[in-house]
Amino acid sequence: MSVRLKLTLSYAGFLMVAGGLLLTAVWAFILRYVPDTERGLLGVSPNRYLLVRTFFPAAAIVLAFLLVFGLLGGWLLAGRMLAPLTRITDATRIAATGSLSHRIRLEGRNDEFRELADGFDAMLTRLEAHVAAQRRFAANASHELRTPLAISQTLLDVARNDPHRHTGELVERLHAVNVRAIELTEALLLLSRADQRSFSRENVDLSLIAEEATETLLPFAEKHGVTIQTSGDVTLTNGSSALLLQMTMNLLHNAIVHNVAEYGTVQVNTASRRKSVVLTVENTGDKLTAQRVSTLTEPFQCGTERIRGDHAGVGLGLAIVKSITEAHDGTLTLIPRAGGGLCVTVRLPAVGR
Ligand SMILES: Nc1ncnc2c1ncn2[C@@H]1O[C@H](COP(=O)(O)OP(=O)(O)OP(=O)(O)O)[C@@H](O)[C@H]1O
Numbered sequence: 001m002s003v004r005l006k007l008t009l010s011y012a013g014f015l016m017v018a019g020g021l022l023l024t025a026v027w028a029f030i031l032r033y034v035p036d037t038e039r040g041l042l043g044v045s046p047n048r049y050l051l052v053r054t055f056f057p058a059a060a061i062v063l064a065f066l067l068v069f070g071l072l073g074g075w076l077l078a079g080r081m082l083a084p085l086t087r088i089t090d091a092t093r094i095a096a097t098g099s100l101s102h103r104i105r106l107e108g109r110n111d112e113f114r115e116l117a118d119g120f121d122a123m124l125t126r127l128e129a130h131v132a133a134q135r136r137f138a139a140n141a142s143h144e145l146r147t148p149l150a151i152s153q154t155l156l157d158v159a160r161n162d163p164h165r166h167t168g169e170l171v172e173r174l175h176a177v178n179v180r181a182i183e184l185t186e187a188l189l190l191l192s193r194a195d196q197r198s199f200s201r202e203n204v205d206l207s208l209i210a211e212e213a214t215e216t217l218l219p220f221a222e223k224h225g226v227t228i229q230t231s232g233d234v235t236l237t238n239g240s241s242a243l244l245l246q247m248t249m250n251l252l253h254n255a256i257v258h259n260v261a262e263y264g265t266v267q268v269n270t271a272s273r274r275k276s277v278v279l280t281v282e283n284t285g286d287k288l289t290a291q292r293v294s295t296l297t298e299p300f301q302c303g304t305e306r307i308r309g310d311h312a313g314v315g316l317g318l319a320i321v322k323s324i325t326e327a328h329d330g331t332l333t334l335i336p337r338a339g340g341g342l343c344v345t346v347r348l349p350a351v352g353r
């Protein structure tokens with residue numbers, strides 16, 4: 001039975017009950033004022049007999065009218081009340097077929113239906129953005145993975161057509177392409193692992209992590225003519241030390257490769273606040289606009305500037321940092337520095353010592 005029919009029947013039912021009660025009250029009222037003195041046929045007074053004969057048919061007509069009125073009115077009213085629900089149902093059906101661009105956009109007062117519709121619209125907007133991001137990600141990932149394979153293919157084709165060529169160089173180049181493909185695949189795996197939050201947690205000192213990352217990347221920084229300063233006290237948080245190290249390495253690596261060509265500096269700092277711990281990586285570099293900076297954490301977003309020297313990033317570094325931060329219930333803030341370069345702040349929940 002549809003909700004509209006149920007509502008109609010209850011409207012009509014209530015109207016009948018109310019009408020019945022009213023008629024009973026009227027009947028009781030009349031009886032009080034019509035004297036029942038003379039005894040007539042069957043012991044009922046002629047007055048009352050007349051009253052019964054006129055009152056009950058009239059009451060039956062009134063009740064029948066109320067029934068029709070209740071059914072018709074109830075049907076129309078229920079239809080009006082439930083109209084928004086039909087629109088919401090239609091929208092759900094459309095969404096279920098996979099088309100997420102439709103919106104209900106219910107107008108009118110702020111009632112329960114409007115709240116439901118607005119909530120549904122908001123959910124659709126988020127879902128649409130999420131699906132679009134996923135699609136973009138999959139397309140970019142396959143494109144990036146295809147590039148090394150295509151390069152290998154070209155190298156092999158060239159070698160096949162020219163059998164007298166020196167193979168040493170070919171092997172070197174194939175090796176380099178392969179290393180890059182492996183790095184990319186590992187980055188993608190890391191990203192999905194952080195997103196799924198499938199890692200074990202322990203207490204980690206961020207200042208130790210920062211030192212370890214600095215030590216590992218020091219030769220790389222020297223090669224780029226960049227000096228690194230690391231400072232900070234013991235800064236405890238809870239999480240995966242491997243992932244947090246990866247996060248710090250990515251930030252430090254960025255700070256080195258996206259730095260100025262000569263005499264660049266990087267400052268790494270860890271600090272404890274009352275409820276959070278903060279890791280900041282700050283570097284000199286080209287000037288960046290706030291609008292440009294806001295897009296950098298998207299996967300496969302690379303800077304517009306020419307990539308210098310040996311670094312050919314795919315633009316997953318900051319996306320991984322963001323995923324790792326979020327998997328640790330933290331926040332990532334990127335602020336362009338006034339004199340050029342970037343200041344990256346990672347804020348994570350603190351652990352009591
Ligand atoms: N510390 C930084 N200073 C200036 N620009 C930066 C910094 N970190 C990131 N960027 C900009 O943000 C872009 C995206 O960084 P991200 O680490 O995600 O990718 P990538 O470094 O290009 O490649 P990779 O995947 O190898 O890390 C960079 O290409 C660069 O333009």
Ligand SMILES: [Mg+2]
Nearest residue numbers: 254313317318
């Ligand atoms: Mg990077």
